[in-house]
Amino acid sequence: MTQVYDRVALIGLGLIASSMFWAIKRGGLAGEVTGYARSAETRDKAREIGLCDRVCDTAIDAVKDADLIVLCVPVGAMGAVAEEIAPYLKPGATVSDVGSVKQSVIDAVGPHLPDDVHFVPAHPLAGTEHSGPTSGFAELFDNRWCLLVPVEGSDPEAVAKLRALWEGIGANVEEMDAEHHDLVLAVTSHTPHLIAYTMVGVADDLRRVTDSEVIKYSAAGFRDFTRIAASDPTMWRDVFLTNKDATLEILGRFTEELFALQRAIRTGDGDLLHAYFTRTRAIRRGILQAGQDVDSPDFGRGKAKK
Numbered sequence: 001m002t003q004v005y006d007r008v009a010l011i012g013l014g015l016i017a018s019s020m021f022w023a024i025k026r027g028g029l030a031g032e033v034t035g036y037a038r039s040a041e042t043r044d045k046a047r048e049i050g051l052c053d054r055v056c057d058t059a060i061d062a063v064k065d066a067d068l069i070v071l072c073v074p075v076g077a078m079g080a081v082a083e084e085i086a087p088y089l090k091p092g093a094t095v096s097d098v099g100s101v102k103q104s105v106i107d108a109v110g111p112h113l114p115d116d117v118h119f120v121p122a123h124p125l126a127g128t129e130h131s132g133p134t135s136g137f138a139e140l141f142d143n144r145w146c147l148l149v150p151v152e153g154s155d156p157e158a159v160a161k162l163r164a165l166w167e168g169i170g171a172n173v174e175e176m177d178a179e180h181h182d183l184v185l186a187v188t189s190h191t192p193h194l195i196a197y198t199m200v201g202v203a204d205d206l207r208r209v210t211d212s213e214v215i216k217y218s219a220a221g222f223r224d225f226t227r228i229a230a231s232d233p234t235m236w237r238d239v240f241l242t243n244k245d246a247t248l249e250i251l252g253r254f255t256e257e258l259f260a261l262q263r264a265i266r267t268g269d270g271d272l273l274h275a276y277f278t279r280t281r282a283i284r285r286g287i288l289q290a291g292q293d294v295d296s297p298d299f300g301r302g303k304a305k306k
């Protein structure tokens with residue numbers, strides 16, 4: 001494969017950065033990849049497992065000569081990291097990120113960047129419930145979506161180069177504006193995560209059902225909830241604090257529907273329940289007809305499996 005950037009710097013060496021590193025290496029997409037993590041423990045671990053060509057002790061050292069800098073820290077930390085590195089960025093370099101929320105990252109990072117640096121926010125729609133430098137793997141983004149969210153005045157060449165990197169990493173790339181991105185993700189990712197957190201919390205609170213019963217008799221639905229609810233608390237705290245409006249809008253609609261279903265159960269309105277479940281079943285069948293095997297581990301990956 002062809003090299004896209006001479007030097008790439010990854011800031012924050014967790015699941016996403018480590019997966020990016022292994023995929024960049026697999027594809028030969030960069031000459032050198034530098035990395036920086038805030039804690040000495042993470043930097044030591046990264047050196048031990050060969051994560052990054054060079055692990056630096058400061059963010060400044062990592063970004064100094066980089067052509068692409070990718071911020072891979074929790075959404076709430078993006079602004080502070082951008083402020084720290086801004087004076088040391090090479091003119092003509094591109095700054096990107098992988099944050100799960102886009103408008104707040106644009107608001108927090110954009111004002112710190114000098115005029116001679118390009119800013120192209122991004123969000124790969126792939127992850128796991130694991131975190132940290134040892135959790136990454138090269139295949140994480142294969143055939144998954146990566147959304148690019150160019151800001152006003154983003155240089156088309158800088159956008160095209162970042163697209164080439166993500167395609168080389170294995171993702172299918174599309175562009176979207178920040179407001180729409182945050183609403184789509186509130187529906188498809190953020191609110192479902194909150195519901196999973198809540199359901200696992202409810203099970204934990206229910207003292208009439210013991211912990212061992214919850215573990216022993218977990219059916220598939222609840223098992224999925226527990227996986228999702230095991231995700232990194234800092235990352236998800238930041239997602240809800242920064243995608244507040246869209247999440248609250250979807251949560252408001254969700255609770256209205258939930259109350260309607262609750263009432264139907266109380267009043268014995270089987271017709272309403274049946275009609276509702278028929279409609280939701282059709283949505284899944286629509287996905288199946290579109291050629292995606294929802295039961296396959298590839299479900300949710302960008303290209304339909306034939």
Ligand SMILES: NC(=O)C1=CN([C@@H]2O[C@H](COP(=O)(O)OP(=O)(O)OC[C@H]3O[C@@H](n4cnc5c(N)ncnc54)[C@H](O)[C@@H]3O)[C@@H](O)[C@H]2O)C=CC1
Nearest residue numbers: 012013014015016038073074075077099100127128131132
């Ligand atoms: N985990 C997931 O499933 C996905 C996460 N994302 C986004 O990717 C970003 C990174 O997430 P993960 O890699 O999963 O997290 P992670 O928890 O595995 O790694 C985050 C890294 O950032 C470091 N960090 C935290 N605050 C910092 C600061 N102030 N300065 C420097 N380093 C700092 C942590 O020590 C850690 O090494 C987040 O913005 C998240 O929203 C995007 C897609 C999927």
Ligand SMILES: O=C(O)C(=O)Cc1ccc(O)cc1
Nearest residue numbers: 100124125126127128129189
């Ligand atoms: O593990 C899961 O179920 C996910 O939903 C992964 C994920 C988490 C956060 C993102 O911003 C994108 C993808």
